[in-house]
Amino acid sequence: MHNKLYPTYLFISHVLHCPAAQHPPGAALQCTYIEIEQVRHTYAVVLSRPSWLWGAEMGANEHGVCIGNEAVWGREEVCDDEALLGMDLVRLGLERADTAEKALTVIVDLLEKYGQGGNCMESHMAFTYHNSFLIADRKEAWVLETSGKYWAAEKVEGGVRNISNQLSITTKIDRQHPELKEYAKSKGWWDGEKEFDFAATYSYVNTARMTTSRGRYCEGYKLLNKHKGSITSETMMEILRDKESGINMEGGFMTTGSMVSVLPQETNLPCIHFFTGTPDPARSVFKPFIFVPDVTQLLKTTSPTFGHDDPVKKQPRFQSKPDRRHELYKKHESAAVAMEAMKDKGKEMLQKIQMLEKSKINEMESILENGCLDTNQVVNLFSQCVEEELKIYSS
Secondary structure, three states: OEEEEEEOOOOOEEEEEEOOEEOOOOOEEEOOOOEEEOOOEEOOEEEEEEOOOOOOOEEEEOOOOEEEEEEEOOOOOOOOOOOEOHHHHHHHHHHHOOOHHHHHHHHHHHHHHHOEOOOOOOOOOOOOOEEEEEEEOOOOEEEEEEEOOEEEEEEEOOOOOOOEOEOOOOOOOOEEOOOHHHHHHHOOOOOOOOOOOHHHHHOOOOHHHOOOOOOHHHHHHHHHHHOOOOOOHHHHHHHHOOOOOOOOOOOOEEEEEEEEEEOOOOOOOOOEEEEOOOOOHHHOOOEEEOOOOOOOOOHHHOOOOOHHHOOOOOOOOOOOOOOOOOHHHHHHHHHHHHHHHOHHHHHHHHHHHHHHHHHHHHHHHHHHHHOOOOHHHHOOHHHHHHHHHHHHHHO
């Protein structure tokens, strides 16, 4: 599961599908700010991403690899120079890796080669950070946390695991940057004697109180732990909708998009990825997506593009801000206003979108139970659900 937070004025989150592709030798790839070398083959991906940049906050690929990222800060100064954004690294990991650990390797190799940095906000005001990643596939999961070019990774061995806006890897480090400890010693953050604790060393987190103190990381851990052993897709959706815990944020910083994935260990069963494509999951529909050939393009959750005239691509950047709202976002926005203005109609509308979501969850559970997938229907699965959601908002 994943919720992404940003200041409300920052971006429109949209959902898009990119098919697998072959690329010629020596091809270049333009990411948000910098150009890097392209690989010969990229996998099909479905992404939830800010409409102004190239990367993604979260997504999945055709092999059942899922990645989400969060902003983190620590002792190491954040680089303002334009490099790869953490969100670029999410997309690159998905496009280039068919397992979770391979995605981790892709990300850290690119981090070493190109670095991370640049404005993460569609604004002339700078908003920069380091990144943490939650990476999973059908068989395993990893947490990868970074501080500049340095990083530590933890393989999730069981139970529940979450990330939020703080470093959370402590002493269980399964992979690491080769100079991680030496750099910490050179900065005076670690004496080389006591047990190495990544979060305590590279940030100001009190790791002894990490799962008991008030905060989004702790609250997320508590909610997951409460349901450990009986977590379903609906459980995850309810956790992402929880406002009291701060998981679902409102106000200046708010939840702009949400994702829940079901990754069956049985390879004959499809992975199912639910996306909202709209802010505030408490009044949004989690819509299912399954990878099959010839998926109908997700036109009504894809934002308009502006080519070379895009203010992000011009220097100086961000001198203006075009309307990037996609059709679902616009209707969802209008419906939110109507819900507030007309309480009875708002309640009725909310019940209808909840019924729509429930019907789709039941449909997906039936597919997983019976192992029967009608690819002719699945090609339109997400797009059809968007159409049904739009009808509710227009009624």
